[in-house]
Amino acid sequence: MRPVGRAVTALALTGVTLVGTAGTAWASCGQVDHNPVAASACATxxxxxxxxxxxxxxxxxxxxxxxxxxxxxxxxxxxxxxxxxxxxxxxxxxxxxxxxxxxxxxxxxxxxxxxxxxxxxxxxxxxxxxxxxxxxxxxxxxxxxxxxxxxxxxxxxxxxxxxxxxxxxxxxxxxxxxxxxxxxxxxxxxxx
Missing domain, CATH: 2.60.40.3500 (Immunoglobulin-like)
Structure with a gap:
């Protein structure tokens, strides 16, 4: 795969990861997620x-x-x-x-x-x-x-x-x- 294709794929996967984990953080008071990609997007x-x-x-x-x-x-x-x-x-x-x-x-x-x-x-x-x-x-x-x-x-x-x-x-x-x-x-x- 060419470098541009890999970058687009990585961005797409990151977007899916961020959307997927944003919902799980609200699901349960005691739930802990350990996704380093989502953790880097914790701007409050x-x-x-x-x-x-x-x-x-x-x-x-x-x-x-x-x-x-x-x-x-x-x-x-x-x-x-x-x-x-x-x-x-x-x-x-x-x-x-x-x-x-x-x-x-x-x-x-x-x-x-x-x-x-x-x-x-x-x-x-x-x-x-x-x-x-x-x-x-x-x-x-x-x-x-x-x-x-x-x-x-x-x-x-x-x-x-x-x-x-x-x-x-x-x-x-x-x-x-x-x-x-x-x-x-x-x-x-x-x-x-």
Missing amino acids: GWGSGLKSAPQHSAEPLTNVRAGQHECFDRLVFDVTGATGETGYRVGYVGAFHQDGTGTRIPVAGGAILEIFVNAPSYDPSTGGVVYPGTPGRSLPGVSVGGYRTFKDTKFGSSFEGRTQVAVGVRARLPFRVLQYGDKVVVDVAHSW
Whole structure:
């Protein structure tokens, strides 16, 4: 095959690979793809500034889970039963302080991403615990060992109808916040 033909074939295969892997990154919170061609195409343009939405949920936070993808690490907040969008406030902070008390909570990593989800971790009608986070402790059921970007997680509080957590990340990296039905999703890129 001539050099021009090989180049066209390589570009066509690269295009197929990029399109094919872009869909798989969204398929599952815990899925990991190891395609080096797609990984080189991880431009985000997300920025690292504060992102927020004001809505509140009448439904409680039921679960938090983490996943790894080629271009980012992901944290998913499940607000089971929420029928509208759930508000949030996500931004980098110099230190993590528990909402309501101001107590400093150490978080490992090069930067701290503070996340407020406008849903309580308790049932608003009964006061019973729904998501069993303990202030100052790692998020229950979330293990980020071996992640490229996430280094630590901490539960802050559930105070006045919103839940506060922190994610220790490798460095101050770009992030985005998405909503899918009753889920608030925070993705932090592996690089700029």
